[in-house]
Amino acid sequence: MKNNRYFLLVTGILMILNFSQHIAGQWQGMPQELFTRAEKTWFKETSMNKDVKTFCEKVAELSRYAHTEVFGRTKEGNDLFMVVLANPKVASPAEAAATGKPVIYIQANIHAGEVEGKEASMQLMREICFGPKTPLIDNQILIFCPNFNPDGNDKLSTTSRPSQDGSPALTGVRASGEGYDLNREGIKAEAVETKAFLKNIILKWDPALLIDLHTDNGSWHGYALNYAPAYLTAGSSVVYNFVIDSLLPAVRTSVLERSGIPVFSFGYMSQRPGDQTTFSTYSHLPRYIVNYMGLRNRMAILSETFSHDRFEKRVLSNYLFLVSVLEYTNLNHGKIAEMVKKADEETIRLIREQGGKISKGVTYKITSAPDPIPLLTRETEEYTDENGRTRRRPTGRLLWIDDVKHYNHFVPVTEAVVPWAYLFPAELESVAAKLKEHGIEVKVTDKRYSVTAEQFMISKYTRDSRAAYGGHYAVKVEGHYVSKKIIVDIGSFYVDMRQPLAWLAFYMLEPESDDGFLFWNYFDEYLIARGAGNSSISSLPYPVIKVLKPLKGKEKT
Ligand SMILES: [Zn+2]
Structure with missing residues (x-):
């Protein structure tokens, strides 16, 4: 641990001293059009929508590896760009x-005040296409969406991200043009951006891994970047274990060794006098896009x-983290492709063999x-602010x-039995439509069944x-x-439920x-019409029933 701490200190100082030269060095031998607004302004400004658009169009025009597509349009009429990098180039999901x-799939700027992922993705795309990072597309196909929330991006404000300490001075806002927090959309998928993401990225390209780039809200831990997996709920433990036991520890070491920058699991630190310090992550809920992917058996x-x-340091940390993740996935490409395929097959096999017998959690x-951890933090001191209040x-x-106690x-x-199938009335068409929007197969019964x-x-x-x-x-x-006859x-x-998206259907x-x-109100109309919330009704049937055995042979004439 001591050596590690010394290494951190020395390399950290060297890195900061050399940072401006590092950035300047990147300028040599690459198309000038592909340098970002952040780089061109020495990190005083972040890229605007028109800059991202120009970048995405130019990279496809100039590079033999890049294919650019508009995959959606926002409420305010901004195009959503995706850039596919592959060697050799691919231009369709079938080719991929x-x-x-x-x-x-690497997605940035979902919260458009958290801007460094956008800059780091564009830098990395440029260096894959024209610089030393081309080997990152030897064994994998990368899709970048550098600006997932363009409606938020150009609404420049000095106050949208107070914890970023004015670096850069102006950033966009969190909400989408329709007013959504796009990172609460995993289940309801109502925003135009989320609908486009599902339809044109997830269902068409089926990414094995999604990387979602944010900025934290500033608890005083000592890391440059924190990461979290898709937390395991009802989804596949095989892909979860690979991410937490293999991928993330390797990436942590890789970032530290290449740069001296410490990165670690995501968490909020809590220090109360007399209590053990705790470091706790955020949430398992699949409304968060990362957790949502776990229910799809994906990483x-x-x-x-x-x-x-500072902004330039955040861009650098983000860039180095992405490079380390993508080096690891490039090296382990075969294992990753095989693992997600196996997770889908295992899901179907498990339902076929144990549907109606096994349970999974529905609340967590x-x-x-089990063991406490050492945590790198920033020392703080008390001071009195201009209003006479004591702060740190x-x-x-x-x-x-x-x-430190690590809640991770x-x-x-609460658990529920995983059935063979769910059945619900024809009038709940909006529920069926929402399931299908996520790619879940929904059939219509062509017979009358007694079950x-x-x-x-x-x-x-x-x-x-x-x-x-x-x-x-x-x-x-x-x-x-x-249990009843229906x-x-x-x-x-x-x-x-014998389908790859069974765990997602279960959770929904x-x-x-x-x-x-x-929870998200999809049954309100149906249930309220039948007396939900009325205190005189003590027992109201939920309209989605489940069968614990195969349906066949039970036709009612
Ligand atoms: Zn965020």
Whole structure:
């Protein structure tokens, strides 16, 4: 540990001294059009929509590896650009699939005040196409979306990101043009950007790994960047274990060794006098796009650069992190492609062999790792601000704290049986449409069935009176499943769980799910019409029933 600390200090100083030369050195021998606004202004400004557009168009024009596409249009009429880098170049999902190489999707600027991912992605694209990083596309296909929230990007403000300490002075805003927080859209997928992402990136290109680039909100840990996997809930533990046990530790070491920059798991630090210091991650909920990917049996990484670092340092940290991740995935391309394929096959096999017998969590709680960790932090001191209040500020010294409790994973609180199939009435067409939008296969029954099914009886229905996340009123229910004979009409919707997206369907359709369709109001109209929320109704059937055995042979004439 001591050597490691010394190494950090020395390389950190050298890195900062050499940083301006490093950036200047990048200018040699590359197309001038592909230098970013951030670089050209010595990191005083971040790229505007027109800069990103020019970059994406130019890189495709100039490079034999790049293919650029507009994959959607925002409410305010801005194009969403994606750039596909491959060697040899590919211009369609079919061409990509034919190579057998895994697709890695890198998305930046989802919160348009958190701008360094946008700059780092463009720098990296340029250096893959024209510089020393071309080997990163030897074995994998990279898709970059450097500006996922263009409607937020150009609404320049000095106040949208206070913890970034005015570096750069002006950045865009968090919300999309429709007012959505685009990183709460994993389940409801209402924003035009999210719909375009699902339709034209996820369902067409099927990335094995998604990397989502953010800036944190500034707790005084000592890292330049923090990362998180797609937290494991109902999804595949195979891909989760690979990311947390192999990929992320290797990337952490790689970034440190190449630059001296310390990176670590994402968390918020809490230090209360007399208590053990804790470092706790954010959430398992699939409304967050990274966690959502886990329910699709895919890998994902959240990247959060340290907001109090200067803009140029944040761009550099982000760049180095991306390079390290992509070196690792390039090296392990075969394993990654095989693993996601296997996760899909395992899902189908598990339902076929154990559907109706196994349970998975529908609500979760955070829990700590068994052993305490040493955590790099920034020493802080008390001071009195201009209003006479006592506050804390960093002294500029880094400090290791040993024996920190690390809350870094989630365990189920409430579980539900994973069925063979879900069935629901024809009138819930909006539910079927939403499932299909995510790529879940939904069939329609062509016979009338008499089935023994599990139906959830709602004994308590609570709907928040305050709206959140784009006009939603969080719904929670209590109740229990009962087994009963039910006649299923012709034309009912039918979700056979023997499909790769079974875990996503499960999380969306289970009534007690902490981030399911019921929570997001998709059943309000149906249930309220039948008395939900009315205190005189003590038991209300939830309309999605589940069957624990195959449907065949049960036709009712
Ligand atoms: Zn963010």
